[in-house]
Amino acid sequence: MTYEVGRPRGLLGGGIQQALDVVVNFSLDVQPGEFVSVIGPSGCGKTTVLFLLAGIRTPSAGRIEVCARPPRDAVRDGLCSVIFQQPVLLEWLSVEENVLLPLRLRDPRWWLWPGRRGQYLERAGQLLRTVELDAFSHYYPEKLSGGMQQRVAIARALTLDPQVLLLDEPFGALDEITRDRMNLELLRLYEQRALTIVFVTHSIEEAVFLSDRVVVMGRGASPRTGSSIVREVRVDLPRPRTAALKEDAAFFQKVREGRAALREAQQLQ
Ligand SMILES: Nc1ncnc2c1ncn2[C@@H]1O[C@H](COP(=O)(O)OP(=O)(O)O)[C@@H](O)[C@H]1O
Ligand SMILES: [Mg+2]
Structure with missing residues (x-):
């Protein structure tokens, strides 16, 4: 390189x-x-x-x-997903919205299908349970510690499996x-x-x-x-x-x- x-x-x-x-x-x-x-x-x-x-x-x-x-x-x-040195979360999105970001980028009209919305929220819930942050899904990143933010980044990296x-x-x-x-x-x-x-x-x-x-x-x-x-x-x-x-x-x-x-x-x- x-x-x-x-x-x-x-x-x-x-x-x-x-x-x-x-x-x-x-x-x-x-x-x-x-x-x-x-x-x-x-x-x-x-x-x-x-x-x-x-x-x-x-x-x-x-x-x-x-x-x-x-x-x-x-x-x-x-x-393939990447996790960086810093969590790189979007400050204006909640934890749940940050985790859903890869799905939303892939499917920008997701909100037109109510069924799909439910599926995606279910997926975010599962991932947040995996990193033990389900109680914080509506928090904004600035309210979380560094370790919690990095766990959100891990959940987001797993969104597309x-x-x-x-x-x-x-x-x-x-x-x-x-x-x-x-x-x-x-x-x-x-x-x-x-x-x-x-x-x-x-x-x-x-x-x-x-x-x-x-x-x-x-x-x-x-x-x-x-x-x-x-x-x-x-x-x-x-x-x-x-x-x-x-x-x-x-x-x-x-x-x-x-x-x-x-x-x-x-x-x-
Ligand atoms: N965008 C860039 N432009 C020019 N040089 C760079 C750039 N990114 C990294 N480097 C140089 O490449 C070398 C390796 O950097 P890096 O891959 O960040 O190393 P490490 O992660 O092992 O600390 C360093 O000498 C660094 O200065
Ligand atoms: Mg480095």
Whole structure:
């Protein structure tokens, strides 16, 4: 993926444009039902990888498929959803309306069919129960805590019943207790719905706790070389996973492996 950086061309003549290669030689094959975490030093291109998978950015070279189609089509068809670092809720819509947004965008005349309206509200109710926010459906986002807002974002991401979830450091802004709880909720959804997940984080513990596989990105020798996957750690810890796993020697061992892989990735820079 190549970004154009530098001063844009303005009224007074030419700006300075430079190409910055961010993600280069990057190959990742995720199996259906697999939970893969991507970790790496800040600025190495994790968000770029996720945005490429979500069709928000277009690769300058190479090919990406999500559910056997171009990423943008997978998102359009409701097969793939993204959860960002911030919840990105619409402040002027209630929690329920935010959750219904993907359905409304897909079916703008939904209100003409009273039956459909009932169906959609039922769906929103179900999803809000899933994230334990059904008592807050008529609240507006500003009245909710950060963790609750991110749970609304999760419910909204599930509205079209996707097969693939892409998450970019979704719990990074939350306190540790809330983050632990959200991790358990995410695992529950993953196991119940047989989702395929690509999860970006900079926490090794979080990556190991959640994933089947942790891929470690490292930057190349110079900014021109771009970053790629430099290490991979398989996490063959049993599922379903509970908080008790975090006290287990096998968990510590995997975290140690992950930390060593990340250190090596940083030394490669
Ligand atoms: N829109 C953009 N234009 C130019 N450079 C960008 C843009 N977005 C990200 N970058 C650069 O790409 C690199 C990787 O960024 P990012 O994918 O956000 O990394 P990470 O998520 O791992 O912190 C950084 O050097 C960043 O400055
Ligand atoms: Mg990022």
